[in-house]
Amino acid sequence: MKNIFLILIFFILTVSQAQKTPTAVRVEYSKLSNGSLIQGQDHVIIFADENRTFITSEKVSQKNATFPYEMFYLNRLKNHWFSTSRVNENKTISTVDSIAIDKQKFTYSTETKKILGYVCKKATTSINSNTIDIWYTEALGLKGAPTIVGQNLGLVLEITRNGNYSIIASKLEKLKNIPNGVVQIPDSKSVMDILTYRDELWKSRFTRIPIFENEIINFSDQTVSNDSIFKFANGTVIARKVKIGNFPQGSSYFVDLTAQSNGDAYDRTGSVFVIPTQSKIHFFDALQKGKEILPIYENGNGKQYQGVVRSDNFTPIIELTRFFTPFGVGHFNYLKLKNKEWEDVAFYRQEISDLSEILNNQEVIVGVFIGNYDKGGHKVSLNLTVHENAGAKKQANKIIPIFNTLNVMEMAGQEYATMFNSEKGLVVTFTLAEDLQNAKLRYITTGHGGWENGDEFVPKRNTILLDGSVIFSFTPWNTDCGSYRNYNPASGNFENGLSSSDYSRSNWCPGTTTNPIYIDLGNLKAGEHTITVKIPQGENEGNSFSSWNVSGVLFGE
Template sequence: MKNSINISTIAFEDKIYKKITPFDSLPSPKKEEDNAVILGYNCEHVSFSYFSNRIDIWYTEKTIPKGTPNSNYLPNKNALVLKMVFNGNQTLVANAITKVKNPKPLYTDIGNAFVVNQSEFEEIIIKSRYDRISIFENENINFDPKRTIPKEAELVPDKVYHFSNGSVVLKKIKITPALKNSKAVFAKLITKSNGDAYDRTGSVFVIPAKKDGVLTTILDAYLYGLNKLPVHIDKNKKEYQGIVKENSYAPAIEILSFFTPFGVDYYNSKRKINNYNWAKEVVYKQEVTSLIPTEEDEIWIGVFIGNYDIGGHTVSLELDVHPAIERKNLNTTVKYINPLFSTVNTMEMSGQNYGGLFANDTLRVNFELKENIKNLQLLYTTTGHGGWGNGDEFVPRMNKIFINGEEVFKIIPWRTDCATYRLSNPASGNFLDGLSSSDLSRSNWCPGTLTPPYIIPLSQLQKGNHLIEIVIEQGANEGSSTNHWNISGILVGQLDNIDN
């Protein structure tokens, strides 16, 4: 108080930081007329307006101690704040003034703390509240047939591996206590072009390391080839590898469906346009709490970008793990995660077929619920593809889902907001009518965006065997343009935890 400054401190990543705030830089109060007596002191009333919030303060200058519960709201250097009311509905009132003998400071070496400014201190505060698990950092995803496939016996946690001619990066991570006890988990992906000019299909996915009776996963195909995957045959006798769950096989759990922009970063300087301030990168972030199998000890996390470019793309991926504050409710349930189907061909660069069966067939998957699931939902992600004007990328198509013969969901998945992301697409083609390719509306995706899943409630489903059917009005192929759909379906919910 004697120096008329406030020093705020925080410990973060084994360092102590401090912010120094002069009193005269604090928000200025407005004098109010209704005084009050608190703890025997006649207290004056002032109010602050801060970020459209009203904070009412009652304070006295007659006490030896000085200060405030919130360092932003100090009427003057002689004040002791005894009451605060936030927006008229949250009240904090002092009930005693007690002298503490031999108080110990929270940090003993404040003099050597790192001095930071206001904005830096706010950043540190926010970062200190949650954990960040780095998965990939500036990893290259490209087409490189010379890449050597690692041997299964050599796979270890926390090491990055490249598969499918370089188009997939994969890492095994441990499930930390923070992940197990999290309130929310977000996947944050950053992409930049490293030479590829085109918009590409991308997927972030999880493969459980513990197979739980499943004999085969997509990891087996990455290691030993497509012939490890079970084959689904449509009415035209065309084969699709590993697209539905079977007794011995489960598809990967897709946690992010994304699309790269046209050449962000790499092509920024190669196509300069006045008043077009190209983005330096694209950041995708989505909550994936229900899709991370936190009952496992370890999981594989991968990123796929379909491309045949030697430069390809650069990706960074992290999980942002936010803690559960109400600990009394932790571990009373366990997650139920059951991937039923996925036509996202993450082995495209190894010959895995596109999901083009819907033109002549219905995708059918039999599944069993071994017990009743709380809050059972189907997370359904769908995007249409097939170039040129009449391709399914540019033509709205109906999607329908049936369970046990009953229609439970239908939608025409479509995005009309793609022009919003023009500044992430420097290499996008510009047409004579003034449009850019990245502006065009598409079947549920845009260059440089995420495609979040539709959430379909299925609380009516009980324990037992069921049949799910996916019907898409896929158009006919046009010349060399092949229509296809990337879809994934994952059942999620909660199971009772028998240990509680």
């Protein structure tokens, strides 16, 4: 009897010890934000044994994850940390880091707490100014974690960042072995350096639509179009037809533009725009046939302005981005100054999600204009990037172009926007076929006249009226132009110690984009409405004159 009792005790102790120190585990983790479970999450899953940790997710294991997705594998014997991504159905990429685990430094605490019944110790580290608390247990004799952080501490059952975001173990299963097929060792052919890996993974997360690549925008009577890229106005306007795919509602759209001097030393007005072609007369016809076919706007100041306002037969161009070239970036970088490292190219990136309705699932004509009279001109590249469901913002489903006074056919004789020297200003009357809810005016404005008293350098109030009543008034002015000095190698330097590119300007700087202003109009009833823009434009001085490039797009629901 005594022998049976001893055998039973030995059996219990053996089973208990086996329960405490399994040879492998599967741990499932839930994500919490401010103490609440994140809805619709993809749970993190790890498998760990004495020599390996494999990190995957619930959706990956169920084979219903969307591309791209990542998996991680730690080989403890070789101290190799593999990151593997499936970027699409046919492509897998990987990278390996042999020192990432060793670089981690921790501060240890005497605090303990129980997670899933296991006593856990606390360690803390800091990553990119984020405080990371790691709770790990040594009771199971294994090591592993749901991220790269804390892999050698023990079995990590909780990671909390800045006290408000946590990954916490919700299930733990003891295993004899990690199941066959779970650990996916990267193919050596897929392994690349870590920077290339990160770049390819990043690019796989959004759609890039190339539009122009290193195209020259210059002034030359020798300019010719080709099969895909149209060139107009003596080469100062380029355009092409682009098919935009069908993306989910709420996706974010961005314009990515690079520009550098190809011989022109001056700061120039630029615009990225879409040409609506639904109206009887449209701007693409004018680019091909001449400005004479465009409807004329007059306000009594004695001049005629071609193609600037909406009418029953004409829709003005829709401006996506207004930008300004710096003084000679790239081509004139040989002009050296002590302690100045010139940039090679100007880069502009601006969100245009509010205009997605005119782009999504459409074939559109996209154009770029840079006003210049230089034979070398400028070199530009343009891409549109679409980031699906990035924030799922509600976007306008009705977009109505109202006016655009920027004379993109300047070098083909289109008049400068000097209509604001009249008290009447710019007046546009239009008709809504149906009610427009939550209406807004997307308004872009920049002042020009590049001498001491020109409107480029003199603040001027812009006043917008709807149906005769003032709805918005402000003075557009940029005071941060000196921030972009390193983009302006050919900028003139003056006796007072300032460079031309340092001076504040009317809503722009050499090397920047101009942000739209969004003006709430409320709910507009169907029928006729009038929008008026008034600006106290400066007087001419000799041959010098001021002008204001303003564009307005109405949108709502």
